[in-house]
Structure formats: structure tokens, C-alpha cells
Amino acid sequence: MKKKTNIVLLFSVLMWLMMLPAAGQAYEECVEKGLVAANNRQYDEAIACFRQALRLSPHDIRNALTYANIAHVQEVMGDSLKALDSYDMALGIAPLNLPILKARASLLMSLGNYTKAIFDYGKILDIEPTNVDALLNRAYIYQKRLDFQNAKSDYERLLTLQPDNYAALLGVVILFQQANKPEEAITRLSQLIGQWPEKAELYSVRAEIEAEANQTELAIMDLDKAISLEPTNKNMVLTRAYIYLKEGKKHLAKQDFERAIALGIPRGQLKEELKQCR
Secondary structure: OHHHHHHHHHHHHHHHHOOOOOOOHHHHHHHHHHHHHHHOOOHHHHHHHHHHHHHHOOOOOOHHHHHHHHHHHHHHOOOHHHHHHHHHHHHHHOOOOHHHHHHHHHHHHHOOOHHHHHHHHHHHHHHOOOOHHHHHHHHHHHHHOOOHHHHHHHHHHHHHHOOOOHHHHHHHHHHHHHOOOHHHHHHHHHHHHHHOOOOHHHHHHHHHHHHHOOOHHHHHHHHHHHHHHOOOOHHHHHHHHHHHHHOOOHHHHHHHHHHHHHOOOOHHHHHHHHHHOO
């Protein structure tokens, strides 16, 4: 909640920087009241103040950022679709405003609207070709859509900018896994583990690939290491439980299922698995 409010304040700073000669003190007062209300988590009042500003000066170029502030408040309130409409209004006034484009792309991505998110990330990269977040997020979307070639292209482009970008390096590993190239994926994971030996997820991902390749003992060893680094990670514990169950090691599987339940997995969700452990 606090994070969202800070973003609203960022837009307020941008607004003052972009301000044209004063279009009226009343407009500025409404915006300022809206920002204060947003900071105090009085979200309905904040939106009312911003909308009052829009009514006072409907053709003001600054309205792009006022609409963006409304959108951020609506996101905080959980009104994602209304926020999307507000971002659309903002970009209708200032279509090349990078902060607003980034905010809308992020919201579209969170809503699973990948087609429109890719379009926004493409516009961001047209304006700022070295934008790492846009490259990373677009690569992730391509990967989700199994568009491996475009995903690989974006990851490689990002890695020319930041050769040690962890998320991009891991993304390339997942690409190899999805492309049914487990040996290459494992080789690259081993290199990453050499760089980041305390990253539990690296051992967990390698274990997943090893399990798919029927290298069960190696998978268990990697999961043991991952869980030792993140003892409260219920998903890793659950993954190890399923491997134990598949291998017929019912006692060890039951221990991990019970541990996963203690960590927050609903018992009812594992009812059948626990029966198989008898």
C-alpha cells in the first residue's frame, strides 16, 4: 500500500516539472489536495480532488499526469479495470510519456493481458531501446506464450547491456528447459550456482529438470540444498514429497507432506497424497 502511494508522489513531481504557465491556482490546489489525501490513504477523497482538477481545466496538458495519479490510486484500491481506463485517458493526452507507459504495461501484465502489454513494452523500447525492465518483461511474456525465438532475442539484447543480469540468465535457462534441452539447461544452471551459490531457486529449478530427466537422486540432493537455504519454502518441500512418493519412499513423502501442511498448504488439498503414503 505504501509503495503505491510513493508512486503517486513520483507522478506529482513529474507533473510540476512539466507544468506549463499556471492554468489557474484552483487546478493546482485540487491536485495538491489530492496528493495529500492519497498520502493519508483517503483514496476516495483523492480521486474526487483529481477529478475536480480535470473539470476546472479539461484541456490542460497536465491532465495526463492527473489521470495517471487517479489510475495509481485506483490500483491501490484494487480497481484494476478502472485504473486501466484512467491510464488510457492519460496516454490519450501524452502517448509517449514513459512513466505512464511503464505503469500501464505493468498493470496489463499483472492482468494477464499479454498482447497489449507487449505492445506497450514495444513502445517503451522504441523510445528507450536500453530499458532493461521492458526487455525483461517482454521476454517473460514471449516465454509464457512459447515464442522462444523472440524471448531469446530479448534476453540476449538485455544481456549485452547487463551481462550478469540474474533474471535474464535464469530466463535463458528456462528457455532451454522448455525447448527440451535439459543438458544445456543444467549446464547453465550449474554456472549460475557457481555465481550465486546461496540462491535456493537455482537448486530447485535444477532439481525439477533432473526429475524430468529421471535423475532422481540428483534432484533430491538439489532439493535438500534448496530447502536448507529456504526452510519455510512450502513449494520446494512439496516438490520433494512428490518425488519421494513417486519413488515409493512413503515415509519420507509423508514427512514432507506434513511439513508442507505445517507451512501453510491446506490438509484437504493433500488428502489423496497422504492416503498413498500409508
